[in-house]
Amino acid sequence: MSKSRDFLGPYRLSRLIRIGSTAEVWEAVDDTDMQKKKYALKVLRSNCANDKSEVAALKHEFNVGKALSSPRIIKVVDFIADKGRPFLVLELFSELNMKQALRKGPEPLGYIVDKIVEQAAEGLYYMHTKNWIHRDIKPDNYLVARDGETKLIDFTIAETKRTGISKLFYKAKTVQGTRSYMSPEQIRGKLCDERSDIYSFGCVVYELVTGKPPFTGQTPNDLLSKHISASIPSAAAQNNNVTSELAGLIKRMMAKKQEDRPASVWEFLKEYRAIETWRKRPRVPEESVFDEVGGVKSADDMVKRPGS
Template sequence: MTKTRDFFGPYRLARLIRSGSTAEVWEAIDENTNERYALKILKRQSAGDRTEVAMLKHEYNVGKDLASPRIIKILDYQVANDRPFLVLELFSELNIKQALRRGPESLAFMLRKIIEQAGEGLYYMHTKNWLHLDIKPDNFLVSRDGETKLIDFTISEKKKTGLSKLFHKSKTARGTRSYMAPEQIRCKVCDERTDIYAFGCVLYEMCTGKPPYTGDTPNDLLSRHLSSSIPSPIVHNDNITPEFAAIVKRMMAKNPADRPDSMWDFLKEFRTTEIHRKRPRKPKISVFDSMPGIKGADDMLRKDAGLENDVIEYED
């Protein structure tokens, strides 16, 4: 007999996809329609936390009107079994960060398609006046043929204009340390170029298999984004063209004025630029068929990823 706890409303939990510190993502089946969805469910210890509940509602309010094939569809917000959850379209559970654990070669052969679709998703979000503010490899899902979707709008914000921009004042910075733009770290006004900086960090990591900056402490890592010289991906991957490396470095400029003005400007330039000197071959073993260290649901649990990958919130 199926236990009640295996159901959230009409949705029967079928398979754990991912588990984080505050929420789990499950593949679920609607018993009325037999359609499959992904449910993002707050863990029991987080379900009574007003801040976590508010963030989940916020993610729904941001995502429900983003109608793009490059962005995950958020279909509903519900509460069942005293736990709030989101209903999302079911898409590949493999994110770019997971794929890169096999090295940059795992995605290199379809990197152009991934970058273009990821960029289109971010560009679409900006056209709706939303800033993502947590762009990182973990927040892009990718399928085995390179189809890519942007996810996780937990800390997204409306772009500030007019008086809201003029009187902006904040002492709290939120983001993921390995991908935060200097103005985000300093609690200054953010705009599209803040996401462009983070996307530049993501492109660097997709080319090299490692983020552009690392640090021994949280403050050390943040200070590198503020003052360290901008690294070139060619140092770690000599198959990257100088032209593409120059784009990545410009995206990661310390001063927003030195970055591309918009994701559209980036996409126009990217579409006429070669990424690799020599076209990468498709690996004999797909990363989608053989993920190291992942054998079942229990292995999908997110381990402590260190100080680089956690969303942080701190006082400036």
């Protein structure tokens, strides 16, 4: 699928936005639509197209996403398989995820961080009200536009919230998540709830205001052990422009025990809106990180681009 005129179903692939280990994300045009409406297609790569587990994960993402309707969450439109390639049809939104937007540190986003944090939290809170636990909250799974509009994406490993007797018999089949952002209970394969996502979101807010995740490790196991037992770092110590109030809130979000964290994302939002993020508000940068988004036409182009 390296030519811009290639089709999947009614969708003409116009430009590759991003490529990952299992999927490609394309900008596409619905040629059956009079207005030639644009969408994003999340397409399983050819080496994964017949992998039952990958196809099941994509279907699961569709089933979760189709039930969610919020301006803070990416709209999932359809699940289709064409030419042996299963794919999701998604709302087309910003090309930069939060991780990419942070590639030059927190300063270029500093002037809109308040908006980003609030909208990111609103999307997560909405998902929780629909009894879904995301379980993979990280900067990569938030799309950010140049004005700060933010949407939550990727529901591949989301689980329904367990209640009643089902909580007592929960046992994770496999430990899933992203090591830099996983809560202690998720690492241990224990039951995750809203507070597990709050831990991960605390890691995200820490990275938004400091430019780096709260923990790093020499090995994967070293990194995981720090989430379980290492003291929680202070965002204010990493960036002296961060207020002590926000640094304290992040620490509570990342408490080792679930009961020591804010009880809900709504409780976090109420507190966050009552405090200042910065000691001195950052200025609007002369050059925006969003100005550097360049189009590519094929998977080969994306692979060759430095830092892609």
